[in-house]
Amino acid sequence: MDRRNLYRGILIHRPVHRLTNMKKGVLVFLFLPLLTACMDYGPVKEETFDVSSDASDSLDISGKGVFITNEGNFMYGNASLSYYSTTTGKIENEIFARANSEKLGDVAQSMTIRDGIGWIVVNNSGIIFAININTFKELGRITGFTSPRYIHFLSDTKAYVTQLWDKRICIVNPKTFKITGYIDTPMVTGSESTEEMVQYGKYVFTNCWSYNDKILVIDTDKDEVCDSILVGIQPNSIVLDKYNKLWAITDGGYEGDTYGHEAPALYRIDAETHKIEKYFQFSIDDSPSELQLNNTRDTLYFINKSVWRMPVTAEQIPSTPFIKYKSTLFYGLTVSPVSSEVYVADAIDYVQNGMIFRYSPQGIPLDSCRAGIVPGSFCWR
Numbered sequence: 001m002d003r004r005n006l007y008r009g010i011l012i013h014r015p016v017h018r019l020t021n022m023k024k025g026v027l028v029f030l031f032l033p034l035l036t037a038c039m040d041y042g043p044v045k046e047e048t049f050d051v052s053s054d055a056s057d058s059l060d061i062s063g064k065g066v067f068i069t070n071e072g073n074f075m076y077g078n079a080s081l082s083y084y085s086t087t088t089g090k091i092e093n094e095i096f097a098r099a100n101s102e103k104l105g106d107v108a109q110s111m112t113i114r115d116g117i118g119w120i121v122v123n124n125s126g127i128i129f130a131i132n133i134n135t136f137k138e139l140g141r142i143t144g145f146t147s148p149r150y151i152h153f154l155s156d157t158k159a160y161v162t163q164l165w166d167k168r169i170c171i172v173n174p175k176t177f178k179i180t181g182y183i184d185t186p187m188v189t190g191s192e193s194t195e196e197m198v199q200y201g202k203y204v205f206t207n208c209w210s211y212n213d214k215i216l217v218i219d220t221d222k223d224e225v226c227d228s229i230l231v232g233i234q235p236n237s238i239v240l241d242k243y244n245k246l247w248a249i250t251d252g253g254y255e256g257d258t259y260g261h262e263a264p265a266l267y268r269i270d271a272e273t274h275k276i277e278k279y280f281q282f283s284i285d286d287s288p289s290e291l292q293l294n295n296t297r298d299t300l301y302f303i304n305k306s307v308w309r310m311p312v313t314a315e316q317i318p319s320t321p322f323i324k325y326k327s328t329l330f331y332g333l334t335v336s337p338v339s340s341e342v343y344v345a346d347a348i349d350y351v352q353n354g355m356i357f358r359y360s361p362q363g364i365p366l367d368s369c370r371a372g373i374v375p376g377s378f379c380w381r
Contacts, residue, residue, distance in 0.1 A: 045098070045101065046098070046099070046100065046101040047098040047099060048099075048135075049092075049095065049098075049099055049134075049135050049136050050134055050135055051065065051083065051085070051133075051134050051381075052134040064085070064086050064087055064338070064381065065083055065084050065085040065086050065087065065381050066083075066084050066086065066334070066336075066343065066378050066379065066380050066381065067081060067082070067083055067111050067113075067118065067133075067378065067379040067380075067381060068081070068082040068083070068084060068091075068332075068345070068356065068371050068372070068375050068377075068378055069081060069108035069109065069110060069111050069120065069375070069376055069377045069378075069379070070082060070093075070108060070353075070354070070371055070372025070373055070374060070375045070376065071107050071108055071109070071123075071373070071374040071375075071376045072106065072107060072108065072372065072373045072374060073350070073351075073373060073374070074106070074107055074124060075106065075124070076106070077103060077105060077106045077125075078103075078106075078372075078373055079103075079104045079105055079106060079107055079108035079122060079125075079372075080093060080094050080096065080097065080104055080108065080372035080373070081094070081095050081096040081097075081104055081108065081111075081120065081136070081372075082094075082095065082371045082372055082375070083095050083136070083381075084343075084356065084369065084371075086336070086338075086339070089367055090369075091356070091369040091370070091371065093353075093370070093371060093372050094372070095136045096120070096129070096131065096136060096138075098136075099131075099135060099136035099137055099138075100136070100137060100138050102138075104120070104122060104129070105122040105124075105125035105127060106122065106123070106124035106125045107122060107123040107124040107125070108120060108121075108122055108123070108376070109121045109122065109123035109148070109149055109150070109376070109377070110149065110150050110151075110377050110379075111377065111379035112150070112151050112152075112153070112379060113133055113379055113380070113381060114153050114174075115156075116132070116133055116134075117130050117131070117132070117133065117139060117174075118130070118131045118132075118133045118379065118381075119151050119174075121148045121149065121150060121151055121161070122148075123147055123148060123149065123164070124147065126143065126144070126145040126146065126147065126148065127141055127142065127143050127145070127148075128141065128142040128145070128148060128151060128161065128172075129141050130142075130174070130177070133381050140177040141177060142161075142172055142174075142177045142178070142179065144179050145161065145163060145166075145170060145179075146163050146164075146165055146166035146168075147163050147164040147165050147166060148161050148162070148163055148170070149161075149162040149163060149164055149193075149194070149195055149196075150162050150195065150196055150197055151172075152197035152199065152204060153174070154199075154204075154220055156174065156175060157173050157174065157175050158171065158172075158173065158174075158180075159171075159172050159173075159174055160172075160183070160197060160204060160218070162193075162194035162195055162196075162197060162206055163192075163193070163194060164192070164193045164210060165192055165193070166192050167184065167185050167186075167187040167192040168182040168183065168184060168185065169182065169183040169185060169194055169206070169218070170182060170183075171183065171223060181223065183218060183223050183224060183225065184224075184225070185208070185216060185225055186216075186225065186228065187208060187212065190211055191208070191210060191211040191212045191259075192210075193208055193209050193210035193211075193212065194206045194207070194208055194209075194216065195207045195208070195209045195235075195236070195237070195238075196237055196238050198238055198239060198240040198246065199220075199240075200240060200244060200246070200271035200272075202219065202220050202221055203217050203218065203219060203220065203226075203271075204217075204218040204220055205217055205218075205238060205240075205246055205271070206218065206238075207235040207236070207237070207238045207248055208235070209234050209235060209236050210234070211234070211259045212234065212235075213230060213231055213232060213233050213234070213235070213250075214228045214229060214230055214231065214235075215228065215229040215231060215235060215238065215246070215248060215269070216228050216229075217229070217274060227274055229269060229274050229276070231248055231250055231265075231267050231269075231276070232250035232252060232262060232263075232264065232265045232267070233250055233251070233252050233253040233259065233260050233261070233262050234250055234251045234252065234253055235248045235249065235250045235267075236249060236250065236251050236289050236291075237249050237289060237290060237291040237292075237302075238291065239291050239292065239293045239297075239300070240271060240297075241293060241297050241298065241300075241312045242296065242297040242298050242312070243312065244270070244271045244272065245268050245269065245270060245271065245277070245312065246268070246269040246270075246271050247266065247267065247268055247269070247291060247300060247312070248266070248267045248269065248291070249264065249265075249266050249267075249288045249289065249291045249302055250264050250265050250266075250267070251264050251287055251288065251289060252264035252265070252282075252284070252286075252287075261284075262284070263281050263282055263283060263284045263286070264281075264282040264286050264287065264288050265279055265280060265281050265282060266279075266280040266282070266288070266291075266300075266302075266317065267279055267280075268312075280316065280317050282304065282317070286304050286305075287304065287305075288302050288303065288304040288308075289302065289303050289304075290302055290303040290331075290332065290333040292333050292334060292335055293335065294335045294340050295335065295336070295337040295338065295340055297312075298311060298312055298313075299311055299312065300312060301322070301333060301335055301342065302333070303330045303331075303333055303344075305325045305330070306321035306322070306323060306324050306325040306330070307321060307322050307323035307330060307333065307342065307344055308321050308322055309322035322342075322363050323342070323344065323359060323363055328346045328348075329346055329347045329348055329349070329350075330344050330345070330346060331345045331346065331347040331354070331374065331375065331376060332344070332345030332375055332376045332377050332378060333345070333378075334377075334378035334380070336380070337380055339361070340361040341358055341359060341360060341361060341366065342358070342359040342360075342361070342363070343356060343357070343358050343359075343378060344356070344357045344359070345357075345371065345375035345376065345378075346375075347374050347375065347376075350373075350374055351373070352373070353370045353371060353372055353373055354370070354371050354372065354373065354374055354375040355368055355369070355370060355371070355375075356368065356369050356370075356371050356375060
């Protein structure tokens with residue numbers, strides 16, 4: 001399950017915890033049975049890929065590019081992986097299934113690359129796949145999770161995996177594909193979630209999103225929580241800028257929630273002192289998410305219906321969007337670490353295959369293509 005859709009009748013997976021999204025869930029519930037009637041869940045014919053050489057020229061996706069994790073629909077096992085070549089401007093979908101003759105699973109949450117290996121976190125399947133980023137072939141898998149969200153590497157033999165509905169953060173050994181331990185967190189029943197992770201020195205920060213209002217600080221030498229930072233209701237994403245300032249966006253919950261409902265906010269926190277330095281408040285009806293940085297880590301991007309951009313030195317939230325909302329459902333966001341081009345995923349209606357839109361650093365439309373169902377996150381190769 002992903003954070004923005006849990007309250008769409010727990011049928012999709014990214015809960016925003018807002019009433020408007022609960023209504024959308026009812027519509028999705030009506031459409032999904034029709035969708036599954038024409039889905040093919042049988043074996044997939046195995047194909048050969050190699051995006052590092054001319055071997056994939058026939059598919060026209062060789063060269064540099066970005067992976068797209070398509071969440072699919074909760075409990076329908078239709079998550080998938082796409083690859084967009086920035087060299088050719090072409091996309092190939094279902095690449096994990098086609099390279100391994102096996103479906104990816106239920107809700108592809110995130111992907112991280114380390115030393116030529118891509119780690120795909122499949123949330124509701126409770127599994128993390130390791131793949132060769134050139135051939136897309138599986139190299140191994142880690143199982144035994146409750147509901148994994150993100151993976152963060154500390155070394156070749158140690159990584160953390162955050163979870164939903166489990167107060168423990170998993171410690172894993174990527175070499176052996178095993179869970180080796182756990183970090184207990186001070187979460188209470190009903191609010192067990194840890195999300196994205198960023199590192200400053202020996203400390204890892206993680207946001208506690210679902211029914212919570214804290215950012216935890218983990219001492220990686222001791223593998224234990226050593227501090228927490230109180231922010232607004234439901235911090236959904238975090239980044240660390242070039243000045244070692246931690247930024248967090250909260251969604252504020254939803255009207256009628258027993259946990260609370262407040263105006264969302266953007267926080268700037270000093271990573272050294274753990275103190276909140278700035279606080280930018282949104283309207284009570286806003287729902288900001290997907291906080292990202294550009295390649296020089298001096299400019300913030302986020303989704304709030306439209307796509308917004310602001311320097312990390314700004315004194316206020318911008319009044320004009322960077323990319324305007326145009327009957328779109330912007331859902332995922334990334335900025336190229338090479339070109340600073342902006343990629344936005346449009347989930348459309350959470351049923352059909354979503355769209356990827358590419359924009360110049362000035363916000364000029366450059367390209368678009370179809371990905372899988374509910375494209376949610378990006379990982380640069």
